Amino acid sequence: MELRAAAVNRLEVWADGVVADLDAQEDVDRSLLRALQVDPSLREETAVRRADALRAAALGLGPAGCAAAAGVSERILLNWQAQEPSFATAMAAAYRLAEREGERARLVAAPTGPGATALRVVLRAVRDGTAQPSAALLGGWSERSFLRLRRRSPEVAALLAAARRARVRARKAERRGGSRGGRGYRLVRVDDGPLASARPPGEP
Template sequence: MTVRSLYLAPVTAVFPAPARTGQGGAAVYEQQRNRTSDADDSAARADRVVELLGARDEVELALKASLGGLPRERDETLARMAEVLQATAQGLALDAAAVWADMPERVLRNWLAKDPAFAAALRSAEALAGAHGLAAGPATTPTPAMVRVAVLALSRGATWPQAVAVAGFPVRGFRRLSQTHPVLAALVEAARRARPRKPKNFVPAGYRPRRPGQAPPGPRAFRLVRREDQVLP
């Protein structure tokens, strides 16, 4: 993932030095310069966090490639299942767990329907979350796991309402949080900057418009794996 850098104008251009060189004016100028530096550091850290979250697949691929050849399909499936269980144990709902594991929710539901062991493990993860006061549902206390899902969804192109809803936040509540917590606001902006760029409009000669009500195809992503005769029971 390419992290877009921020151009920052020189501090003297943003906050011109006061005409007077007295001690009071110098103190105000120093405070303004410190605020600019803090904002710069927060933006850089937020960009780095979003970059690390997006580079997860790249890290996993490198680890699996260290054994030679393509990863096995079973290994890939079990790794996604483990991430779903991790998200569920932290109180996230099924759709949020799918975002956490970077997989379609319909595929996740299909796995649950076909794999009794995975379904039982998911119920255990839900029970663990409930025993520690993190059951999925209307959240009274925001958690870092919810923030992670919102940031991931935003960075992958979801709208603000979509990302907030899948993470389990009320839209207004999340907006208030981002207004009162500068670090959260920096993460949201970094996620927006990391969104994939929309392709330029190109109309081929043989283009035919879609029928009314027909949704446009979404972006596709593929993982190369080594197929096996049987992946799930």
């Protein structure tokens, strides 16, 4: 029993660490900008989030998952594509690339299905308060297939539990007046140009 309890504790500690690092890249980016003594601009922020959406599309996520990966609403993602034909073309190409890669994988009987980026989207969504079935759909799983994955993988189950714990901690911090957990907004400098009148990415 003690060995089992120790193993469960190690898994929880590992999962808590992974969930805590879900936004590590954004933290690194902020630190690098501070080192350069540069304030991020709205143009740069939008470009980063568009790149996140393109990466998610190339890895097989649908529109809702791509928006979640970019930290914006689906409506914002659609607006970007309507306003920037080149971005719309890039998104369409990324979707086609993902479809072709899926077809190649099926031809050689390689494992197919959502990967690490999709799981990151699910965990972020659960951490930010989305119900598991809806979060699974964002990542490209059906509710049933995600339940099978959770039962099959103790690590996935532990990560989901850690995401829920992070949500509880964030709620407590909010009630105490602390900062909200999860992916938030950055302070950005508004440039002159076509994006100058836009709202910060993700703002409705």
